[in-house]
Amino acid sequence: MSDPPPPATPARDALLDEVLAPAPPPARFLVRGRLEVLPRRRADRDLVLRWVVAQLVPVHDPVGERALTEALAALVRDPVGIRRELVDAGLLRRTRDGAEYWRTLVTEFDVLGAPSGSGGDAGPARPGG
Template structure:
């Protein structure tokens, strides 16, 4: 059986009579309802076809509506931005590689203001991210500090 939508459940419970009947069913009271009223509660998933309260319905609906757990580097983003860098290890390397490839143009030298502007699209801690990209070999800084260039991936 498919899990009813939360919209269907709420629209059914929005009706005073349906809400009253469902409350009575939850409290174990006899159902004094017309066949049409009972069918509305069954169609919404609030009652089983035998007119018993559908146990666990709300848990199932909430679980079905829960957002999927992000995988890979996506798990470090919230609303398109990163809160911080993973401390170390492969997660940190993977995220930095992803950001370098996504944000920094290949074969183009950029000044620090341009690099900062690009990094600002994903973080508020621009210096830490810029330093991590350089330290991990994804971004090269000119010795005189005049520009940055993304390191070509091998």
């Protein structure tokens, strides 16, 4: 038999809130809240791409190509290039004809334990919703 979970305390609740909270946006790469250029350093580039995908595409929720491109355009200077980068990085998958995109990975920018479809911070609206 397993031990019962420890009782809730303010310290435990604060720790859980910290662990389950999304990571802050990579602000040093944003200009007035938009991504103008991808960072050159691979680790920074991957961080920014994970942030972008978490802002726009819910996990396991297909998004049409046009809706995704329009949502990306609100957040990045080169929406088509970033969409391609997201696919190449394995953060987005797509149908063979490119009509729909979806995400299967949870990132540090997702709100864990929240209802599906809630994003990291008050970023741009998600496509289709």
